[in-house]
Amino acid sequence: IEMRWLLDRAWLVLYAGSYLAGGAILHLSFRRADDPIIRQQLKWLRNGVxxxxLPFVALYAAPFVLGLVPTPAMRLSVLFLALVPLAWAYSILRYRLMDVDIIFQQGYVYLLATIAVLGIVSLLVLSLARRDELSPTAVVLLVLVAGFVFEPLRNWIQQQLDRYVFYKDRYDYRVTLVGFARELSSEMDLDRSLRGVGERLVNTLQVSHVAFFLADEEGSGFHLHSTLDREGHPRTLNFSALDLSFLSTPGQRPYLFFESTRRAIDVVSREMPASVRTTIAELDLTYYLPCVFRGRTLAWMGVSRTAKGDFLSSDDVELLQTLSGYVAMAIENARLYSSLAAKAEQVERLKEFSENIVESINVGILAADLEDRVESWNSRIERLTGVPRHAAVGRKLSDLFPAEMALHFDRLRADNKVHQLYKIPLRHNAVNGNGDSGRETLVNLAIAPLVTKDGQRIGRLVIIDDVTERDELERRLVQADKLSSIGLLAAGVAHEVNTPLAVISTYAQMLAKQVHGDEQKSKLLDKIAKQTFRASEIVNSLLNFSRTSSTDFTDLELNRVLRETLSLLEHQFEKAGVRVEADLAEPLPAIRGNAGKLQQVFLNLFLNARDAMSDVSGGTLRVTTVVNGPSVQVEIRDTGPGIARDHLDRIFDPFFTTKTARKGTGLGLSVTYGIVEEHGGSIEADSRPGEGAVFRLEFPAVRKTVHA
Incomplete structure (x- = not known):
């Protein structure tokens, strides 16, 4: 009896001491906790214990241990123990101690694992031949087997129960959710990333809806980015003016929890403004988890209760906390990618804008590095040189331009000043090896250093301006000015010379009649008359050259004027051994002009060709007409000895001639030039020694009136 009494007191000490120790642990945990929810939970658990x-220990356990016999009043103190489960039940219902199911799940796992290990040990014991005599070595081995088998067996049982009992169809989602979160950072589309996270959360945790709140660009707060319902569709809110000021830096709290979002009795939201409480009720989200990356809160992830109205377990919350870190990383990557894409697009747009400016400029522009290797080559310089961009970039300037121009580049290579070079000849396609047969253009060069914004020289810029047409226009202006001045002079000279020529001619004829019988004097007087007549022709030519009177222009057919002019000279061509080839385009648009003056133009050109080919015993005169856009072009080509290059610039000057004495006055081409200009056309000559000469005339065609 005394032993039983002693054991009862020892059991009571163990029972009361265990409860008191548990209460002390809860009190210490309460003092260390910072989260208000956890403090409320621990407070009710501690107070319940x-x-x-304490009443049971003070009124019953302590007196009993001290040797007092329990009285009926002492036995009534056992009723105070009912406060423990009542307080715990209230805490579970009031402060979300819903992890009890986790405790039970762990208990099931450990129970089944223990039973399985005992079964294994029992089978091993039964397999022994002599069960009543187990050696110490056998016992140690059995204990080691049980210790090594227990943990793997418990994990396997946990996995099977999670798959087939606890989570069932949600198990695969939970397993793949973290793997999906790890791969989330590789997705650059933020909308698609967050939608994928929301759909996975809804399917995994069976919650009603989720939402994502992203930080504003100016960092002043957060805004609602998206919210998804149970079906994965965007959720419509009835209240648009959301007050999200409660989403601030998380601080010491791992997440925000609102127990009753529809009622203002929650511990956390009780002291918040009315607009915030209205927002919390409208969103109806129980959990708000910060998505933190490198100390910055980039977003908040909101999750509601489950579809059945239950809170999430601690495992679920821990899963959300893990996921929030990956979501923050994905948001940061997406924003960085978006920012990088925007900057790349801006750079590309600026680059394209700059290239458009360079391409739109009507001058050739190239940029070369310090080693004179081309880095930029616009389309205008492609047309000037005949070298495409892909063939020019990376090559040296000396490989792309003629030797004469390359010498200028080398001479000014080390100079940091801007240099201008004028009227430098450049042959088209010179780089391809056929420069001798390419057309030659005159260009102005501007060579300037290429520097960075810091003033550091990184190469040089070469600007090439084609001035061929400008030079031709200047030449024509000089020619026209020259003709105008000489025309005025010629008109004055002609009028002054005509009078004495008429007097000399009249008196010479009178003297000839008086010395009719004197043959020697008659010959002298005849020579005087002929030279007077020649001088008169020269004077008339000067008058024609200087004549500025208006001319009647009509629509005429140029082919007809050419045929009539050729027919007039047909006999002279045959006599000189010149073969005529006429390739006249039909039909040819009409031009505005004077047939008589145009016939004079073609007569001068045909006679010059005849005279040139008569020196080489004949040749071929080829006359061609073509339509060249809005103009009509005439080409007159002969096979004579040609015109020297140094004479080409002077052939339209008055009194300039390469013919022998008494074969020309040097006014024919000058008059021709003036008549062509009077018709609004142009004339140019080209020749290579030994290959004949070619004259190209161009006249504007008559525009036909279109009647409605």
Missing amino acids: FAGV
Whole structure:
């Protein structure tokens, strides 16, 4: 009896001491906790333990241990123990101690694992031949087997129960959710990333809806980015003016929890403004988890209760906390990618804008590095040189331009000043090896250093301006000015010379009649008359050259004027051994002009060709007409000895001639030039020694009136 009494007191000490120790642990945990929810939970658990155990220890356990016989009044103190489960039940319902199911799940796992290990040990014991005599070595081995088998067996049982009992169809989602979160950072589309996270959360945790709140660009707060319902569709809110000021830096709290979002009795939201409480009620989200990356809160992830109205377990919350870190990383990557894409697009747009400017400029532009290798080559310089961009970039300037121009580049290579070079000849396609047969253009060069914004020289810029047409226009202006001045002079000279020529001619004829019988004097007087007549022709030519009177222009057919002019000279061509080839385009648009003056133009050109080919015993005169856009072009080509290059610039000057004495006055081409200009046309000559000469005339065609 005394042993039983002693064991009862020892059991009571163990029972009461265990409860008191548990209460002390809860009290210490309460003092260390910062989260208000956890403090409320621990407070009710601690108060329940002390409210139930302390009266029982003071009124019953302590007197009994000290040797007092329990009285009926002492036995009534056992009723205080009912406060322990009552307080715990209230805490579970009031402060979300819903992890009890986790405790039970772990208990099931450990129970089944223990039973399985005992079964294994029992089978091993039964397999022994002599069960009543187990050696110490056998016992140690059995204990080691049980210790090594227990943990793997418990994990396997946990996995099977999670798959087939606890989570069932949600198990695969939970397993793949973290793997999906790890791969989330590789997705650059933020909308698609967050939608994928929301759909996975809804399917995994069976919650009603989720939402994502992203930080504003100016960092002043957060805004609602998207919200998804149970079906994965965007959720419509009835209240648009959301007050999200409660989403601030998380601080010491791992997440925000609102127990009753529809009622203002929650511990956390009780002291918040009315607009915030209205927002919390409208969103109806129980959990708000910060998505933190490198100390910055980039977003908040909101999750509601489950579809059945239950809170999430601690495992689920821990899963959300893990996921929030990956979501923050994905948001940061997406924003960086978006920012990089925007900057790349801006750079590309600026580059394209700059290239458009360079391409739109009507001058050739190239940029070369310090080694004179081309880095930029616009389309205008492609047309000037005949070298495409892909063939020019990376090559040296000396490989792309003629030797004469390359010498200028080398001479000015080390100079940091801007240099201008004028009227430098450049042959088209010179780089391809056929420069001798390419057309030659005159260009102005501007060579300037290429520097960075810091003033550091990184190469040089070469600007090439084609001035061929400008030079031709200047030449024509000089020619026209020259003709105008000489025309005025010629008109004055002609009028002054005509009078004495008429007097000399009249008196010479009178003297000839008086010395009719004197043959020697008659010959002298005849020579005087002929030279007077020649001088008169020269004077008339000067008058024609200087004549500025208006001319009647009509629509005429140029082919007809050419045929009539050729027919007039047909006999002279045959006599000189010149073969005529006429390739006249039909039909040819009409031009505005004077047939008589145009016939004079073609007569001068045909006679010059005849005279040139008569020196080489004949040749071929080829006359061609073509339509060249809005103009009509005439080409007159002969096979004579040609015109020297140094004479080409002077052939339209008055009194300039390469013919022998008494074969020309040097006014024919000058008059021709003036008549062509009077018709609004142009004339140019080209020749290579030994290959004949070619004259190209161009006249504007008559525009036909279109009647409606």
